[in-house]
Amino acid sequence: MMPIYDIQSTPKHILIVGGGLAGCEVALQLARFGIPVQLTEMKPLKRTPAQHTDRLAELVCSNSFRSDDIGNAIGLLKREMRNLGSAIMEAADATKVPAGSALAVDRDLFGDYLTRLIEEHPLIELKHEVVERLPNSDEAKAVVICTGPLTDTALADDIASLTGRESLYFYDAIAPIIDSESINWDIVWRQSRYDKGEADYANIPLSKEEYYTFVDQVINGEKVTPKAFEEAKYFEGCLPIEVMAERGVETLSYGPLKPVGLTDPRTGQRPYAVAQLRMENQAATAWNMVGFQTRLKYPEQKRIFKSLPGLEQAEFLRFGSIHRNTYLHAPSVLDDQLRSVHRDGLYFAGQITGVEGYVESSACGQMIAWHILSHLRGETFTPPPTTTAFGAMRRHLRQDGVLSKYAPSNLNWSFFDPIEKLPKRKDERGRRIKESKRDKRLRMSERAQLALKEWAQDTRLTWHHYE
Numbered sequence: 040m041m042p043i044y045d046i047q048s049t050p051k052h053i054l055i056v057g058g059g060l061a062g063c064e065v066a067l068q069l070a071r072f073g074i075p076v077q078l079t080e081m082k083p084l085k086r087t088p089a090q091h092t093d094r095l096a097e098l099v100c101s102n103s104f105r106s107d108d109i110g111n112a113i114g115l116l117k118r119e120m121r122n123l124g125s126a127i128m129e130a131a132d133a134t135k136v137p138a139g140s141a142l143a144v145d146r147d148l149f150g151d152y153l154t155r156l157i158e159e160h161p162l163i164e165l166k167h168e169v170v171e172r173l174p175n176s177d178e179a180k181a182v183v184i185c186t187g188p189l190t191d192t193a194l195a196d197d198i199a200s201l202t203g204r205e206s207l208y209f210y211d212a213i214a215p216i217i218d219s220e221s222i223n224w225d226i227v228w229r230q231s232r233y234d235k236g237e238a239d240y241a242n243i244p245l246s247k248e249e250y251y252t253f254v255d256q257v258i259n260g261e262k263v264t265p266k267a268f269e270e271a272k273y274f275e276g277c278l279p280i281e282v283m284a285e286r287g288v289e290t291l292s293y294g295p296l297k298p299v300g301l302t303d304p305r306t307g308q309r310p311y312a313v314a315q316l317r318m319e320n321q322a323a324t325a326w327n328m329v330g331f332q333t334r335l336k337y338p339e340q341k342r343i344f345k346s347l348p349g350l351e352q353a354e355f356l357r358f359g360s361i362h363r364n365t366y367l368h369a370p371s372v373l374d375d376q377l378r379s380v381h382r383d384g385l386y387f388a389g390q391i392t393g394v395e396g397y398v399e400s401s402a403c404g405q406m407i408a409w410h411i412l413s414h415l416r417g418e419t420f421t422p423p424p425t426t427t428a429f430g431a432m433r434r435h436l437r438q439d440g441v442l443s444k445y446a447p448s449n450l451n452w453s454f455f456d457p458i459e460k461l462p463k464r465k466d467e468r469g470r471r472i473k474e475s476k477r478d479k480r481l482r483m484s485e486r487a488q489l490a491l492k493e494w495a496q497d498t499r500l501t502w503h504h505y506e
């Protein structure tokens with residue numbers, strides 16, 4: 040890519056802390072724009088409890104970047120990253136291993152590839168140091184913190200003293216989200232408890248027998264074993280559903296599955312227990328399972344939660360989880376330009392912002408580099424449209440139109456603008472043709488590609504055609 044920034048007028052570096060996925064992406068993006076950067080990584084002096092090597096951009100667990108199919112939100116995000124010259128995607132494509140429709144890599148080659156790109160780039164200075172305090176923004180044009188889900192303690196403390204302790208979290212407890220179209224609305228009904236306010240909740244009725252079976256499955260379902268560095272430290276107000284279930288067979292029926300104030304319109308009765316769904320976004324295309332934060336393994340969540348009446352065909356846009364994760368309350372600590380509201384010139388990128396996963400963290404790094412580029416050009420960054428995967432990810436960070444409490448999340452379709460339905464069509468026998476979910480998502484992807492290309496032109500970013 041042609042340098043589009045005048046280096047001579049940039050005597051000070053951009054300081055980036057953390058040489059993981061986000062940090063490498065920010066560094067390489069900026070360096071390729073012609074902007075000198077200094078990247079500080081604590082390895083090999085110190086590793087996080089999840090790391091095993093001294094390479095940059097270490098993949099600490101799976102070697103998969105998940106689906107590469109653009110009918111999938113994460114596949115679309117990868118396409119958009121490639122379209123806009125992502126270094127992480129370049130490395131992944133260069134080191135991929137066969138994995139069907141997923142993009143998986145040889146993790147050692149992947150780490151070597153990025154380490155080499157960073158070490159060899161003339162505009163990147165790589166430094167090894169355990170950073171304990173937020174670098175002073177006077178020392179640099181901008182500071183970007185990319186220290187990830189296991190940010191080292193002293194730095195995390197310093198971040199918390201800047202943002203306020205209530206804005207930096209060390210664990211996440213996430214409930215699953217379900218696609219509205221996959222819910223059987225003949226069984227699940229809309230009503231608020233005691234009919235207070237609008238019918239904001241969707242209710243899943245359980246008979247006594249169904250409830251007892253459910254509790255038994257939750258207790259006996261296979262759970263993710265916490266890592267050695269993850270203490271099972273839960274807040275009373277946010278206990279995993281299985282921990283509540285283990286406290287006594289009726290605990291859930293007095294807790295998140297309490298039926299009081301609810302009447303099943305099919306029977307005119309109050310069910311024995313009710314699981315509630317809360318609207319996840321203003322478009323009501325996605326619903327959050329209230330109180331269902333859990334350590335159950337993903338296939339177990341699918342099996343057990345789909346046994347609930349009305350959820351037999353449920354499509355999970357996000358699964359529940361509980362794990363050690365350092366992240367900020369991005370909607371309140373970052374401004375519209377994704378800068379710290381507490382200190383000029385301070386940015387955060389990657390998982391510490393509340394995006395989740397290898398791909399999203401890298402994409403977040405890519406987007407922060409564009410923000411910094413705009414800032415250096417003296418322009419206000421125009422965000423990518425919310426019909427695109429980048430725009431949808433940014434919407435999550437801004438919590439724009441999202442109704443539930445801020446929680447880290449993988450990218451999913453509920454963050455995108457809904458797409459208008461196709462005009463009604465009938466087959467030759469007069470039967471209504473319903474558009475499949477996949478076709479609808481392919482249409483959303485096509486819409487995203489067109490919108491992103493136009494946006495990239497307006498933003499003066501180079502477009503790489505990718506099939």
Ligand SMILES: Cc1cc2nc3c(=O)[nH]c(=O)nc-3n(C[C@H](O)[C@H](O)[C@H](O)COP(=O)(O)OP(=O)(O)OC[C@H]3O[C@@H](n4cnc5c(N)ncnc54)[C@H](O)[C@@H]3O)c2cc1C
Pocket residue numbers: 056057058059060061062079080081082085086087089096097099100101102168169170171185186187188189190191194266363388389390391395396397398400401
């Ligand atoms: C145990 C575990 C398993 C995971 N499994 C998966 C998975 O299978 N798939 C998936 O998509 N995602 C997984 N994730 C999430 C994934 O690791 C993150 O999404 C991704 O790595 C985040 O990228 P990042 O650049 O924000 O942070 P990281 O990749 O973690 O990079 C942060 C970098 O900052 C450095 N650093 C930290 N503190 C300091 C400091 N004070 N000074 C200097 N350097 C510092 C670290 O050494 C590290 O290199 C997992 C996370 C954990 C913790």
